[in-house]
Amino acid sequence: MSQTNQLMKSSPHVHDGDSVTNVMEAVIWALMPATAMAVMIFGWTALLVIVITTLSCLVTEHLFLKLRQRPSAIADRSAALTGILLALTLPPHAPWWMCVAGGVFAILVGKQVYGGLGYNMFNPALIARVFLLISFPAQMTAWPPVTPLFSEQSYSLGDSIAIVMTGKVGAPELADAVSSATPLGQYRTETGLGKTVQEALGGGYGGYDEVRAAGGLIGGSLGETVRCWGRWGGGYLLRKKVITWHIPVSMLAGCLVPATIFWTYDPAHFPDPTFHLLTGGLIIGAFFMATDMVTSPITSKGQIIFGLGCGLLTYLIRTWSGYPEGVSFAVVIMNAVVPLIDQYTRPRVYGHMA
Amino acid sequence: MSDNKTSQLITDGLWYNNGIFVQMLGMCPTLAVTTSAENGLGMGLATTFVLLGANVVVSLIRNFIPSAVRIPGYIIVIAAFVTIVDLSMNAYLHDLHKVLGIFIPLIVVNCIILGRAEAFASKNGVFASAIDGIFTGLGFTLALVVLGSVRELLGSGSLFGQALLGSDFHPSLVFVLPPGAFIALGFILVGVRWINAKRDNEAA
């Protein structure tokens, strides 16, 4: 009986070949149409915001892991993904220091203090957005009108750098830039003054136009405005089986079903569901934010509960809270409930009753 | 009572057994009032005064008070000192008193004070208790001032009311709001542990 030199290993001996890096890369690719669209619509400032945010995420991740004496993990792309996601939640003229603060906060407080990738409770990008929103409310809600690249209104590269680097959106020649409110904001402010939805948003929602909204040609944060492109990316992730349908579908349902009910009940005070779908960050949130694997439930049943909760909270916040938009708050709040959801949605073990 | 023991009481109170950094006691005032360095200092000194008084009195009566009712007894002693502080601050430091508000009366239930009374003053002599009270209180003050400074610096760009960071700095509101207190305290604790670990390493 001769021994040969085969290695001893235990099963399984093969692997489907996927890796965390692949997963992260797939999500980044899926965000590319939306990102490209954001740059198209808002011009160079958008590109600067995205680059600065992503870079500060990467640098923070690298430095912090070094401090913790761990091998640098920026190669796993998760920090880059966080950076891009965060950038998409920022306003198009976000000043550089806000991008940096957000990036550092996302990685440091949102992720590394919990122990790094896989251990964080909250979606790092969203927790950073919430941080920025609370810290710098003025800058976070300065919505310039859309200025498509290469169009008349667009800023030159130099102007764009000036905007992002000085944060002075209101430089004399650019003064008229700081004006428009997002449709959601307009709806909240005006209905708060006792107007009906129609009055608030212009006759037949005139000021807000569904086609333009779907194409992204209305003001808002980078990712909010590119919803239709975001949905493409989401579809790509679904097809690639990086995410499953459970969270996006249930999140949309959780927001749109109550929207439909209230709108049917009183169309004068509650806007119709397409308004909710096409404004704000619902779509990008449902496909990219809530589906973050680390901070969402692990079973499909749990994911549906989670999605419904995110959607419902979004609707509640948009309609009754002090903030016009609630996707990030909703997702972050639901993140906190994930361990509980996981606990109660374990699959039934084969052969065991309940 | 040896010098050795006294110096140990001092370093323990200020650092090694710091009420905030190590024991994590008295979190309510710590997190709630430290929106500025000044508030932290005021709160810290008020607490120090109460600690000193309570420790001395508790130590004096420690042999007379039946153990079954000792906690209510301590509370009454502490409450008396808190009332003194409350009224005198209202009289002489009215603005600060307005800012600290309800947290002054709430010193009564600060666990550090009750903790020192129960764990130290009720078992030790008057002098040691006084030293313990003063330095535990100063340790508490130190923690509050550090936390208050960090929050004020990041949240308002100033320190003890003096604008420091210029107009290009954009204060981050979150640090003067409750979440900022938790985040800042967390990082301060990291810093404290880090310093301690480093020294322990060197000692070893």
Next chain:
Amino acid sequence: MFGFMHGGGESAADGGSPALSAIEMLPIPQRLYLPLRQHAGYPSVPCVTVGQKVGKGEVIGRADVWGSVPLHAPTSGTVVAVTACPTGHPTGLTQLAVVIEPDGAERWSEAVQGMVDPLNAAPSLLREQIRAAGIVGLGDECFPSHLKLTPPRGKRVDLLLINGAECEPGLSVHERLMVERANEILSGIQIIMRIVSAKQCFIGIEQGKSAAIQAMTQAAWGVAGVRVQGVPAMRPHGVRQQLVAALTGKNLSLGARLLDRRLLVHNVSTACSIHDAVWRGRPLLSRVLTVAGGGIARPANLEALIGTPLRHLIDHCGGLQSGVDQLFLGGPLLGQAVNTQDVPVLKSSTAVLSFLPAAGVAKPQQPCIRCGRCVEACPMGLVPAEMARRVRKGQLMRVAELQLHDCTECGFCGFVCPSHIPLLDTFRYAKWVLQAEKWGRQPPSVGGGHALSERDGTAGEPAVVAPPAVVMAEAVAVREEVTVGSASGKGARAVRAAHAARAAKAAKASRDQAK
């Protein structure tokens, strides 16, 4: 634009899969090694002596109890030894086996007799015939078929499900059998239906295997109650629960056992061998297995005699590529690593695989990103990610709460984990520690340190080590001790102490053996 392909790993698993190569008959090797324990249950008892001439199909291992099955000589020849030989187990431990030197004459033993008119025969006669032929389920569990065909009192089978999916990814045994031996399979199915008096039979074949579907549909034409049904390609393949769900819409994970739902599942290769046993009286003498993987020069589906050493199969397929250092008996998920090519083909062997070093699981471990794929993959409805997390945190008792003991060690979870966490090894480790704790002993530290590595063991090598032989021997010794010492009380402690010494001795023995 999307230059990379996610999930391209499917092809890694199926790497070089000879999906369409016809089944080749492997020539008779020079020696056959026939271990006596090839099925679940009591091993057969050798009933030949060295030097004895045996005919093809002659019984060489008796089945003394109803739960056991006999072992037959796969070809005519001379018994040259009844001795210990290596088996396909990582410990390299040996097992009693009958060694036969074939004479090449292929002379059938007279005892081999088919049945006349089996479709009208009594079920008990059919079962006896199947048992006498040594038929076992040819998946990898190797449960004696006659037992599976004997429903317990009070249970009935209404619906027979025939599994046409492969046992594991990368294999094509069942597909080829269905294409080439559809009529035999159908005949076997009819016999099974007769035995358990099932009225209906669904044959589940993965969609996309159109040749197999076509062949089986043709064979089933006009056979009452039998229907061929395409089922979605299963990942992981061939999981019984998923098959049942796909075929009947009944969700087995709702806590019922198969027979409670009046269901019975067999696979196509078992049906095929039942046909041979009943109509032609042929015992189970050979089996079809896939020889594949990047380390094999010419992958193929081979029909090999039971007992053929792997070396013979591998040489037939052009030998191992240079640089290959891994050899597995069985599929990629459940197979055992073997350390010598002298290991024989068993009734349970579905495949012989060999991978080039790059193809395996050798990627650094990354932190769990809670993607949920393992949950989706687990056929038992467990939550591997959570179990592994608790093991890493050392909360072993809380792992047991998650029904760790229901883990069948199928390895599907590790197969799909994008973080390359050695989930299955983690569970083996945890089970083993729990056992050891139950027996009241401190577990010695185990080789594969990954199980308790730093919580984000990014730096960790993919250390994949089964409990070493030493540990196994010790575990065995401890198990004995429990049977002996279960009297409890103070006496038990004394007994335990005595046995601890024995355990250490056993461990040392096997350590020596390993050298």
